[in-house]
Amino acid sequence: MSIESHIADRKFITLFRDTFGMNENELELLLSFFELKKISKKEFYLRPGKVCRYKAYVNKGCLRNYVIDEQGHERVLFFPIEDWWIADIDSYYSGEPATNFIQAIEDCELLEISKENFQLLENKIPKLSQWYSLKMTRRATTINRRMEELKTMSPRERYLDLLNKRPDIFQRIPLQYIASYLNIEPQSLSRLRKQISGH
Amino acid sequence: MSIESHIADRKFITLFRDTFGMNENELELLLSFFELKKISKKEFYLRPGKVCRYKAYVNKGCLRNYVIDEQGHERVLFFPIEDWWIADIDSYYSGEPATNFIQAIEDCELLEISKENFQLLENKIPKLSQWYSLKMTRRATTINRRMEELKTMSPRERYLDLLNKRPDIFQRIPLQYIASYLNIEPQSLSRLRKQISGH
DNA sequence: CGTTTTTCTTAACCTCGGTTAAGTGAATTG
DNA sequence: CAATTCACTTAACCGAGGTTAAGAAAAACG
Numbered sequence: 001m002s003i004e005s006h007i008a009d010r011k012f013i014t015l016f017r018d019t020f021g022m023n024e025n026e027l028e029l030l031l032s033f034f035e036l037k038k039i040s041k042k043e044f045y046l047r048p049g050k051v052c053r054y055k056a057y058v059n060k061g062c063l064r065n066y067v068i069d070e071q072g073h074e075r076v077l078f079f080p081i082e083d084w085w086i087a088d089i090d091s092y093y094s095g096e097p098a099t100n101f102i103q104a105i106e107d108c109e110l111l112e113i114s115k116e117n118f119q120l121l122e123n124k125i126p127k128l129s130q131w132y133s134l135k136m137t138r139r140a141t142t143i144n145r146r147m148e149e150l151k152t153m154s155p156r157e158r159y160l161d162l163l164n165k166r167p168d169i170f171q172r173i174p175l176q177y178i179a180s181y182l183n184i185e186p187q188s189l190s191r192l193r194k195q196i197s198g199h
Numbered sequence: 200m201s202i203e204s205h206i207a208d209r210k211f212i213t214l215f216r217d218t219f220g221m222n223e224n225e226l227e228l229l230l231s232f233f234e235l236k237k238i239s240k241k242e243f244y245l246r247p248g249k250v251c252r253y254k255a256y257v258n259k260g261c262l263r264n265y266v267i268d269e270q271g272h273e274r275v276l277f278f279p280i281e282d283w284w285i286a287d288i289d290s291y292y293s294g295e296p297a298t299n300f301i302q303a304i305e306d307c308e309l310l311e312i313s314k315e316n317f318q319l320l321e322n323k324i325p326k327l328s329q330w331y332s333l334k335m336t337r338r339a340t341t342i343n344r345r346m347e348e349l350k351t352m353s354p355r356e357r358y359l360d361l362l363n364k365r366p367d368i369f370q371r372i373p374l375q376y377i378a379s380y381l382n383i384e385p386q387s388l389s390r391l392r393k394q395i396s397g398h
Numbered sequence: 399c400g401t402t403t404t405t406c407t408t409a410a411c412c413t414c415g416g417t418t419a420a421g422t423g424a425a426t427t428g
Numbered sequence: 429c430a431a432t433t434c435a436c437t438t439a440a441c442c443g444a445g446g447t448t449a450a451g452a453a454a455a456a457c458g
Binding site for chain 3: 353354355383384386387390391
């Protein structure tokens, strides 16, 4: 089964065709550099220790990107879903060993590319650099906003905000992971939900 | 007094000369697009409400970049110092009104450039795009690391970590702002410092 | 289906950091 | 250099969220 058939209906291809006006030749070249990788629920895409030399496009599924703090608690940083890119961003750019876990919450279909191949591709398709710069900008503003949320909102506010802005999250991700994303314990999330529903 | 004499001894110029191999013509062109802006202690470089259409290089001095939460508390996000760039990153890219305050802690010398002029310059000096991409990447990893700190470390750990990694900060920035950066109240920082020194 | 495992909830207790208030010390300023 | 503002500290009290422990509910699996 070719990669193309898997992704023909995905944003991955429309993104480059429509937003960057890539022609069919460029698209074919682009696709030939990516490798399809399937991982099943609970499987790890990345574990700490190894250097992260790849990034992957989430074609299907949902994962959690987390770290473990000194007390041994898991802390969820992101929930990558369809149309996101995954990597240990710090390790990918610094070459230092990764510190992040990336684990599948659902069965996932990923499109993976190595750092080297991505650079090759960038040289062959200049439009990719434009796109990449845009992507890094968006990433920076997203994380920035997330940092502001952590600094200015209470757990209760963060919960209500997430419920409002990302209702999809609650349909497919266990509450214990959402609690970790909100930076509280599962018991505290339960308590919060009870307080809120009880009024 | 020309801009050149002000920045001749700064990283601003060595950065482009050494790292990007710019020649004197390119450097002169580059400099001609920047405007020298002096602001004195306590003065604001940016306030919420207006769209942030400029970015500025900190040639000299030290500032605080903060937001105000719903309870009216100031929350410091960054302490831009020499060789940093300042802007409301979200507003600059989205075109929405800024939410950040940027205020001088010391008398400052800034080199400012508009978004439009920066783009013009990017077209004239291709090396600038490379540099820009690198800068956005660094920015993303920095903020990412900061988010991880907020998620995994206790206030006490964040204090000790800052003391260790950025001792310079404690020499030039009032403790109340450092407390805000650490996401605690000044009274709690006092208590922490007493506990730590008393052992 | 019934069993086992995982996820979620509840409750009691405790701790850390916020809040309020007051006082001390340092730095500007006229 | 006296006055005023600003920065820092201390202490008492309080409450949100963490911790521990147990049980209920839901999902996975043979």
